[in-house]
Amino acid sequence: MNTAPAEDPRWLDDEEQRTWRAYLHASVLLEDHLDRQLQRDAGMPHIYYGLLVQLGESPRRRLRMTELARNAKITRSRLSHAIARLEKNGWVRREDCPSDKRGQFAVLTDEGMEVLRRTAPGHVAAVRQAVFDRLSPEQQKSLGEIMQIVAEGLQPEEAGADLPWLR
Amino acid sequence: MNTAPAEDPRWLDDEEQRTWRAYLHASVLLEDHLDRQLQRDAGMPHIYYGLLVQLGESPRRRLRMTELARNAKITRSRLSHAIARLEKNGWVRREDCPSDKRGQFAVLTDEGMEVLRRTAPGHVAAVRQAVFDRLSPEQQKSLGEIMQIVAEGLQPEEAGADLPWLR
DNA sequence: ACCCATTACTTGAACTATCAAGCTTCAAGC
DNA sequence: GCTTGAAGCTTGATAGTTCAAGTAATGGGT
Numbered sequence: 001m002n003t004a005p006a007e008d009p010r011w012l013d014d015e016e017q018r019t020w021r022a023y024l025h026a027s028v029l030l031e032d033h034l035d036r037q038l039q040r041d042a043g044m045p046h047i048y049y050g051l052l053v054q055l056g057e058s059p060r061r062r063l064r065m066t067e068l069a070r071n072a073k074i075t076r077s078r079l080s081h082a083i084a085r086l087e088k089n090g091w092v093r094r095e096d097c098p099s100d101k102r103g104q105f106a107v108l109t110d111e112g113m114e115v116l117r118r119t120a121p122g123h124v125a126a127v128r129q130a131v132f133d134r135l136s137p138e139q140q141k142s143l144g145e146i147m148q149i150v151a152e153g154l155q156p157e158e159a160g161a162d163l164p165w166l167r
Numbered sequence: 168m169n170t171a172p173a174e175d176p177r178w179l180d181d182e183e184q185r186t187w188r189a190y191l192h193a194s195v196l197l198e199d200h201l202d203r204q205l206q207r208d209a210g211m212p213h214i215y216y217g218l219l220v221q222l223g224e225s226p227r228r229r230l231r232m233t234e235l236a237r238n239a240k241i242t243r244s245r246l247s248h249a250i251a252r253l254e255k256n257g258w259v260r261r262e263d264c265p266s267d268k269r270g271q272f273a274v275l276t277d278e279g280m281e282v283l284r285r286t287a288p289g290h291v292a293a294v295r296q297a298v299f300d301r302l303s304p305e306q307q308k309s310l311g312e313i314m315q316i317v318a319e320g321l322q323p324e325e326a327g328a329d330l331p332w333l334r
Numbered sequence: 335a336c337c338c339a340t341t342a343c344t345t346g347a348a349c350t351a352t353c354a355a356g357c358t359t360c361a362a363g364c
Numbered sequence: 365g366c367t368t369g370a371a372g373c374t375t376g377a378t379a380g381t382t383c384a385a386g387t388a389a390t391g392g393g394t
Contacts, residue, residue, distance in 0.1 A: 082350085143190060
């Protein structure tokens, strides 16, 4: 259950250092960049935009709160606050789940859909300009594989999610 | 001065989508993971820890506010608040710059150095476990190169920084 | 000697995130 | 049909971030 041996740690060597710092720098610069871009053009932070996208892609433009939180990799608490804010903007509304009275759907409104339609092109352009336009096809492929691996390592073991007896 | 053409955008194709989402997922999971790890073990968020590290590596354990902000890729405003908090913890103190009365140094205290010494091993271990232990040497190399490129693209043109007539 | 644009840093307000409760509903076991 | 543990979601307090505006010192020019 412990994370660290805490004795005689294997420090990062020079190349690992450089790699790690490059990652840290790039990731904060990128996140800041996209946050600003979306705050300016869509009036919301990057992660909120991601929530609208998720909803827009879902059948009937709706998702249960817990599932949306899981997809977006955020806590339910954070989602509650976020949806409250988006609701104030009129971009999302809540609906009760008929089959489970505890449940809530977050539903993308027409207005929300419109915001998405209007701002998506600028956002894709920003992502292309910051990332894809600068990387070769091989680098893009690598990046995908690498990030996939890292993400899997940090997921609370979704493997066997439908095989509960294995957990 | 405009970012986006906004007409007929080149959407991401399926593979680009997968790559981008893998990146997004991994980066938020990783940042959350390290934030929690450091909050738990060192009592501060990841970025604050990074500030202490920077200071620790600098001559006389001190850096001008502006330079520290630039290194850490954050705004001076954010840094002011952050240093205020770290000062309350006794891990950093401010010192006036003798040669420029506007200037301030952030200085790592002995106490701050001690926190660093105590918590660094656990943090390196967490980084290894989440990233380096899962990637082949080639993947590590790729990651470094890719992130270097992305970071450069987002920097406010530090190239030619001492050649002001080129800007 | 005096302007004045620039640089260095800070501040306060509004917003967003996190954490630890909390409330309600569900469903499994008795 | 109760009880009880867990699931689904929310809430409020505390902490961190952002943005716009502020003060103060500097360094050129005139």
